[in-house]
Amino acid sequence: MTFQENKMKYFLVIVFILIIITLCVGFYLKPENFETGNLLIGLSVSGLFLVLMPLFIYHRWKNKNVKDYMLTKENIEKMRDYSEDKKL
Secondary structure (H helix, E strand, O other): OOHHHHHHHHHHHHHHHHHHHHHHHHHHHOOOOHHHHHHHHHHHHHHHHHHHHHHHHHHHHOOOOHHHHOOOHHHHHHHHHHHHHHHO
């Protein structure tokens, strides 16, 4: 694993922890200060789906070949051959 991959991994973990903390603080503040609690909950959910999820997907797929995961005729034949070999 390269240094760049480690940086991205730690960045994703830190962002995830910050989002969870913000969500917990929002739920904690909600009974006392309804508007601020809802604001923090909304920001954390938005951050989760609009910031963290695209970064995570990019990090996991950046060096992958999409053709390996598509159902092409060649891949279907490979799967058939593999399942036939397992039966024998």
